[in-house]
């Protein structure tokens with residue numbers, strides 16, 4: 001096999017609690033990660049030399065900073081593999097959206113090249129390797145909707161009941177670092193047990209800070225909460241509502257005011273990337 005196309009799916013944080021902060025500044029989280037059947041598509045073409053390329057460029061991201069190239073280089077170094085790849089991306093996930101796009105791109109690169117280069121590294125080893133690229137990379141490498149603790153890397157796969165989501169993209173980009181550095185951020189939510197995961201009432205501790213700093217996010221949440229329960233994902237900027245079926249979600253999408261865009265996606269318990277590779 002010399003070519004491979006794989007989805008790099010988005011995730012939603014169905015809730016996000018911040019329970020503490022580590023000595024290195026990173027925050028301890030408890031969250032429920034829901035994978036979606038919607039995301040970027042990566043096309044890999046095998047090269048017999050060790051060259052790596054990515055196209056098209058992502059606006060505002062230098063090639064050497066692109067998480068796809070960083071993941072590919074990391075895997076080459078780690079495995080000692082001397083094969084390469086030309087990688088193309090159909091990018092539809094917004095940057096700074098809280099949908100985990102960059103982390104998902106990195107994870108799909110690790111999983112895709114592991115397959116194309118026939119390295120046969122187990123997923124848990126790729127997940128550990130990927131953590132240095134982003135806190136959400138292990139989730140996308142493992143490829144299962146999950147309960148997460150630590151900085152998001154201690155994962156327990158969970159079956160989330162089938163449902164559909166309307167995701168709104170406010171016209172702004174939120175920096176994860178800016179939100180985690182904010183003095184007003186709640187950092188001492190009491191930990192819950194895994195048994196309480198599906199109880200109502202869990203929220204996103206980043207939401208008040210993001211709403212105060214970004215009126216676009218505040219407006220999107222206000223609009224969506226008139227239709228259904230609405231919440232921020234990650235550190236934003238995207239917000240979402242949950243629906244029992246596709247038609248109900250599409251109906252609300254059709255009513256969006258002109259200043260908002262969005263999409264409807266199905267929640268999945270396994271990443272479409274992993275389903276395609278039979279993982």
Ligand SMILES: C[C@](O)(CO)[C@H](O)COP(=O)(O)OP(=O)(O)OC[C@H]1O[C@@H](n2ccc(N)nc2=O)[C@H](O)[C@@H]1O
Pocket residue numbers: 013025026027028029031098103133134135136137150151152176177180233234235
């Ligand atoms: C908040 C989440 O979206 C939840 O899914 C993710 O944990 C964020 O993951 P991410 O965008 O991959 O974030 P990273 O690139 O790893 O971190 C960006 C910056 O946010 C801060 N950060 C991130 C994650 C975390 N648990 N605590 C932090 O304090 C750190 O200062 C870090 O330098």
Ligand SMILES: Nc1ncnc2c1ncn2[C@@H]1O[C@H](COP(=O)(O)OP(=O)(O)OP(=O)(O)O)[C@@H](O)[C@H]1O
Pocket residue numbers: 058060061065066067068094095096097098099100101102103105106136174176234235236237
């Ligand atoms: N391939 C890539 N796709 C997206 N962003 C990338 C990529 N490579 C590097 N980046 C950088 O990573 C930053 C975060 O991107 P990402 O799309 O993961 O944000 P996010 O959706 O807020 O993620 P999260 O939910 O993990 O906080 C971008 O602003 C960009 O500078």
